[in-house]
Amino acid sequence: MTARTTITRLPPGGDPAPGRVAPRARGRRPTFVTMALGLPVAFMAIVYAYPVGKMLMKSVTEPKAGFGNFTEAATDSTIWDVLWVTVRLSLEVAVLTVVLGFPVAYFLARTSARKARFLSLLVVIPFWTSILVRSFAWIVLLGDNGLVTKVLDPLTGDSQGLLYSESAVVIAMTHILLPFPILIIKGTLDQIDASLPRAARSLGAGPVRAFVQVYLPLAVPAIVSSGMLVFVIGLGFYVTPALVGGPKQSTIAVVIAQNVQVNFDWGMAATLATMLLVLATALTLVVRRLTKVKGLVSL
Template sequence: MSHAPNTTQFSALSTQAIRTADTPGGTPKKPKAGGGGRQLLLVLLPALIVLAVFYFYPMLTVLVAAFTDPQPGLQNFEWFFSQAVNLQVLGRTLSISFWVMIICVLLAFPFAFFMTVVKPNTRNMLMLIVLVPFWTSMVVRTFAWVVLLQDSGPIGQFMKLFGVEQLGVMRTPTAVLIGMAQVLLPFVVLPIYATMSKIDTRLLTAARSLGARPAKAFVSVYLPLTLPGVASGALLCFVMALGFYITPAMLGSSREAFLSTLIQGQVQGLAQWGYGAVIGFVLLVVTMLILGITSYIGKKTGSSVQDMVGGSKA
């Protein structure tokens, strides 16, 4: 029996011999340890400098002011948690942001699903509808809602045909919900569509062929696979809604004030930088807690979805 090396082994031996011959001393050089890390650091250095100057330094300034202005100590925190109006504004901010998130998810899910089943030309048109709001200023869009929702606006005039004399939407939580949902809806549609576009629709056909009804197949097979996109869009919407200022200020009243409005009042209206800093710090802590909790839940949900997908593939 012949023991000659095959073509693959011969090619590998030849390549190794060439590398050894090209290297002084007959042994190949090893890459220097840490070289890749230095190159990566040089690439990331401009971004780190920008973050340090425009993000970490202002955050550190706010944190220091929360504990030192006007006097060192915890007086600012005691003021925030001892004032009932501050806690009410915090609860209102969380509540309205939550309902905006729910509205956006309920509207974005069917829209994103429709984008996955239509023809490419129609899909491109729908994508354009989603992207157009990004090219328009938020102030302009909010002013448009002010015109539309006031009693003498187009919607109010149309409702008079049905006997409704006053629309009564402006300066209410309903107007704030409408304006915020319209601004944040594209941020929910895009993650959900990105997830749905990767789902193999043949899974629904397979489920129906095994006896599952269309609704059962959708809920049991398709819906769990969309949860990562839904969770990403919902979390992005909720976190962005927490810091809204223009829309609640223009469409709502003082009874619909957000924490951002409270910060503006303390800093610009009363020149209380310490109070404004502690409100911003509380908002940051609440946001980080929400991100941490949702990240933990997302890992658990993601692992269960992966197990289900792996079981279906098996």
């Protein structure tokens, strides 16, 4: 006896058979990952966009509406001198941190994983100390009776300290910002195949040539990115130049603080902050175009 199977077909638009539930179309609900990433991003966008928007508005509305603040700033030679000092200090610190940070990052990338973790912790530990505390420490070290002065005295014959000079500002800022290039460059060097220089040497290249022509070009994006990061951070540095620098080392951030705290000129302070923001953005875009390094700004 053969069992017969009966197939019941529903007409178009018909209801399913009794006792069977049609699957529901799933709505596009945000996932946990989307919520976990979206909320912080939205929060940061709000707390960043509102202050920047208020700053831009104050630059053209106080003390009266118009572009008078920008005209005054553009015709003031003192502001241009301060802007040049800011750019020069930031550039010197960026170059110095990259030059000092690359060998450390190279050593961390080539040492054992256990030792690299321990040494990386030593690099990160300075972040746990306030910038204000570290700047005060350099006041003690670079003063007339400081440790640095006593060490350099036999070599230079000058007992006067380096405090309140451009050298003091560069040294202190380099010490504070040095961990950034180390960590950024190390992250890139960890991804470079260590067998590439060995392969170049097996083909006849010397150790220097293999490093310069094979290994170093792969690290250039990290070098440029870390240098630009330090440069942009240095443009807005306030505490360290104000403490260890003199009048000739006044940065644009120091002038902004003076306009707010001493002159109560919020319009000019907002104007200088806007100029600094435009300068940092423009220089970042120019370097990105010239070096073709991606990751700093997405366009």
